Amino acid sequence: MSIRNVLVTGGAGYIGSHLVDGLVVRGYDVVVLDSLVSQVHRTGTWPSYVNAKARYVRGDVRDRDALQPLVLRADAVVHLAAAVSVGQSMYEVDRYVDINTRGTALLLDILVNQRHHVEKVIVASSIGVYGEGAYECGACGPQAPGLRPAAQLAARQWEHRCPRCDAELRPVPTPESKALYRDNIYSMTKHHQEEMVLLIGRTYGIPAVAPRFFNVYGPRQSLSNPYAGVAAIFVSRLLNDRQPVVFEDGGQLRDFVSIHDAVRCLALMLEKPGADFFPVNVGSGYTVTILEVARTLARLLGKSIEPLVTNRGRTFDIRHNTADITFARDRLGFTPTVPLEEGMAELIAWARTSPDGAVDLFDRALSELEQKGLLVQPTA
Numbered sequence: 001m002s003i004r005n006v007l008v009t010g011g012a013g014y015i016g017s018h019l020v021d022g023l024v025v026r027g028y029d030v031v032v033l034d035s036l037v038s039q040v041h042r043t044g045t046w047p048s049y050v051n052a053k054a055r056y057v058r059g060d061v062r063d064r065d066a067l068q069p070l071v072l073r074a075d076a077v078v079h080l081a082a083a084v085s086v087g088q089s090m091y092e093v094d095r096y097v098d099i100n101t102r103g104t105a106l107l108l109d110i111l112v113n114q115r116h117h118v119e120k121v122i123v124a125s126s127i128g129v130y131g132e133g134a135y136e137c138g139a140c141g142p143q144a145p146g147l148r149p150a151a152q153l154a155a156r157q158w159e160h161r162c163p164r165c166d167a168e169l170r171p172v173p174t175p176e177s178k179a180l181y182r183d184n185i186y187s188m189t190k191h192h193q194e195e196m197v198l199l200i201g202r203t204y205g206i207p208a209v210a211p212r213f214f215n216v217y218g219p220r221q222s223l224s225n226p227y228a229g230v231a232a233i234f235v236s237r238l239l240n241d242r243q244p245v246v247f248e249d250g251g252q253l254r255d256f257v258s259i260h261d262a263v264r265c266l267a268l269m270l271e272k273p274g275a276d277f278f279p280v281n282v283g284s285g286y287t288v289t290i291l292e293v294a295r296t297l298a299r300l301l302g303k304s305i306e307p308l309v310t311n312r313g314r315t316f317d318i319r320h321n322t323a324d325i326t327f328a329r330d331r332l333g334f335t336p337t338v339p340l341e342e343g344m345a346e347l348i349a350w351a352r353t354s355p356d357g358a359v360d361l362f363d364r365a366l367s368e369l370e371q372k373g374l375l376v377q378p379t380a
């Protein structure tokens, strides 16, 4: 392997920009392709944190004229450019499928039909591909439930129950082998992306990896994008002296992984062959409730603002999903190093001084959910 030139699509974004910094430090020549979408980059210009040692090209991953020359010069491609909101994908179907699925299809079309020297392709996937996480019934064993029906959310029965004995199910860490259910358009496109890249990789002998990111958090996550990234959404609310809005009862469990650990894991995927041709969970292995996250962020910000617990569910939300990171540990030697409290404190320290500020557009996103009937009206 002699990877030197790395193309990072979406390299001005949140995960991408940290990866670019990490790759530059490791001595790679990095080229970024990014379209600077206004939902993430409000000013439509290159963000202040761009890395002076990388080369930046403004362009869309769906534009062959922009993408092809960069792919043909690269030894590795890390494909992060994507539309990334679960809720929004349920009413901007065409845009999500076009950017995510077709953008990846174009990349693969270039790799299959042009002479290139790409030795590794990494495509960002998501925990969205699992739908609900893995569960266990104390009496009946492992369970893999689907989405909770709207009637269950309307009755505010948040937890899953065993289809055989009706006992409440216990969430357990989700391994890559869990059955996949794509319950929203975003997750379907993430599944398309990972399956397409792994298939073409296997067929043509191009090592390919699909990191399934859990809830990545940290500096540079857009504070003014109300559609994705729950930790940044909460910080934005708090900085504007508003209550973070918590869906359901706040007891939903997630695995929050620091951006620095996520980037370390990506670098391992690039440099080691251990995960080639596989999807890989990228999480911290540590679970926390959403309510706890909202309270921790308020405390670290020094705000005595209690989260607003709505007791209302969104039709597309899963209840729990936490990462089993055994595969990444065994195959890549990945060990998360940033404890939640420390990572959240770093997010806060950055948010206080973020040059772009925190424009709280959450109410707009919330009313879109209401209008589309995606926020369930309780019956009781």
Ligand code: UD1
Binding pocket: 084, 085, 086, 126, 127, 128, 129, 187, 213, 214, 215, 227, 228, 229, 230, 231, 233, 234, 245, 246, 247, 248, 252, 254, 290, 314, 317, 318
């Ligand atoms: C989502 C995706 C993640 C993707 C990311 C991209 C899923 C399950 N999550 O994560 O894979 O990489 O977008 O940015 O596909 N919540 C609130 N209040 C809010 C926002 C969210 O209570 O203001 C709750 C949700 O109802 C949910 C939990 O927080 O129960 C976490 O939501 P999740 O969809 O995992 O978080 P995102 O960060 O948006």
